[in-house]
Amino acid sequence: MTNNLFENQVPFMKPLLGEEEWYAMKDVILSGWVSQGPKVQEFEQVLANFLGVKHVIAMNACTSAMHIGMKIAGVKYGDDVIAANFTCMANVNAIKMAGANPIFVDVDPKTYNIDPSKIEAAITPKTKLVLNIDQIGLPNDIDELQRICDKHNLILLDDAATAFGAKYKGEFLGKKALLTTFSFHPRKMITTGEGGALVTNDDKIAENARILRATGASVSDLERHKAKGMILQKYYDSGYNYRMTDMQAAMGIAQMDRIDYIISERARQARYYNEKLSTIPGIQIPFVPEYATPAWSSYCLKLTDDAKLTVEEIIAKMTENNISVRYGIQPLHQEPFFDAMNFKDDDFPVSCHLAKNTFFIPIFPGLTEKEQNYVVETLQKIMK
Ligand SMILES: Cc1ncc(COP(=O)(O)O)c(C=O)c1O
Numbered sequence: 001m002t003n004n005l006f007e008n009q010v011p012f013m014k015p016l017l018g019e020e021e022w023y024a025m026k027d028v029i030l031s032g033w034v035s036q037g038p039k040v041q042e043f044e045q046v047l048a049n050f051l052g053v054k055h056v057i058a059m060n061a062c063t064s065a066m067h068i069g070m071k072i073a074g075v076k077y078g079d080d081v082i083a084a085n086f087t088c089m090a091n092v093n094a095i096k097m098a099g100a101n102p103i104f105v106d107v108d109p110k111t112y113n114i115d116p117s118k119i120e121a122a123i124t125p126k127t128k129l130v131l132n133i134d135q136i137g138l139p140n141d142i143d144e145l146q147r148i149c150d151k152h153n154l155i156l157l158d159d160a161a162t163a164f165g166a167k168y169k170g171e172f173l174g175k176k177a178l179l180t181t182f183s184f185h186p187r188k189m190i191t192t193g194e195g196g197a198l199v200t201n202d203d204k205i206a207e208n209a210r211i212l213r214a215t216g217a218s219v220s221d222l223e224r225h226k227a228k229g230m231i232l233q234k235y236y237d238s239g240y241n242y243r244m245t246d247m248q249a250a251m252g253i254a255q256m257d258r259i260d261y262i263i264s265e266r267a268r269q270a271r272y273y274n275e276k277l278s279t280i281p282g283i284q285i286p287f288v289p290e291y292a293t294p295a296w297s298s299y300c301l302k303l304t305d306d307a308k309l310t311v312e313e314i315i316a317k318m319t320e321n322n323i324s325v326r327y328g329i330q331p332l333h334q335e336p337f338f339d340a341m342n343f344k345d346d347d348f349p350v351s352c353h354l355a356k357n358t359f360f361i362p363i364f365p366g367l368t369e370k371e372q373n374y375v376v377e378t379l380q381k382i383m384k
Pocket of ligand 1: 060061062063064087088090091133135159161162182183184185194195196
């Protein structure tokens with residue numbers, strides 16, 4: 001019996017998965033090698049070829065990739081890491097895993113990404129790294145962030161979790177920053193169920209990352225297998241078990257066979273929304289800076305000051321019409337975890353405003369034309 005969670009409902013999102021992924025995973029299971037092995041290596045090569053980068057180190061999650069990236073960048077206990085407060089808890093989790101403290105900076109009102117002009121004021125003598133987050137699939141201004149980092153001797157880690165396939169000045173994210181991370185969670189551009197990757201062009205960083213993700217062992221299981229047991233691993237550092245399984249990697253390879261379609265279909269749906277929704281009073285479509293080609297992993301609308309409905313009312317009405325929509329990103333400094341740090345909303349006016357005035361509507365390959373039209377027509381009707 002199939003378990004259809006999406007009956008009579010326009011889903012908010014659904015990953016594009018089919019028999020290709022199923023067969024790919026089945027072959028791995030029947031091969032007997034299910035942990036990190038030849039398929040992970042192949043998936044990493046497929047990703048590296050696509051992005052045009054030297055090294056991809058696949059892991060069990062993007063959070064793990066950010067943690068390892070920070071550790072390799074030299075982030076230590078008590079250091080400060082600058083990040084936008086307008087993001088998910090995973091970014092703070094990775095900073096905390098590295099032993100550091102998040103220093104929140106508000107976002108730009110147009111891009112919803114960390115506002116580069118506010119970063120310098122947040123730098124302390126303990127600041128080691130700027131964790132940029134390309135939110136909602138939209139690249140931030142990487143050159144400007146790099147300029148600030150170079151000036152203050154800081155490392156830039158670009159968390160492009162939501163932005164696999166997005167381009168900055170015509171090149172895929174991952175090519176420019178010393179460290180870039182991606183997520184393969186089902187809400188992202190491609191999925192391996194759970195999963196992530198660290199991307200770098202630096203040989204030494206890549207070597208360290210491969211060691212740290214697999215318990216700190218100097219050689220991988222695959223290398224030992226190929227050497228027929230003739231090499232012995234050494235431990236120069238303690239590491240983690242952040243390995244991706246070969247079953248996940250096989251799913252990822254099948255997903256990469258469709259990556260051109262996934263990217264172009266999302267862009268097509270975004271263009272359609274842009275065209276149809278830009279004329280609805282009270283609604284503002286997403287801003288795209290000249291330097292960016294977004295991945296359109298999500299589609300976020302903003303209410304203008306003259307909107308007649310609140311986000312809550314819109315979500316309620318869309319839900320009544322069987323359309324799944326979601327609140328926009330909520331500012332992390334308001335979460336109970338940060339109570340003791342006494343953050344003030346006044347220090348984050350942009351993200352506080354965006355949290356109350358933005359919402360996500362469905363966008364994903366597999367959303368039919370009929371469904372997308374229905375979303376547009378319903379929004380047109382309720383915003384009148
Ligand atoms: C911007 C951002 N970074 C990192 C993550 C964490 O990714 P993962 O679940 O693969 O650890 C997410 C997940 O939602 C995210 O949205």
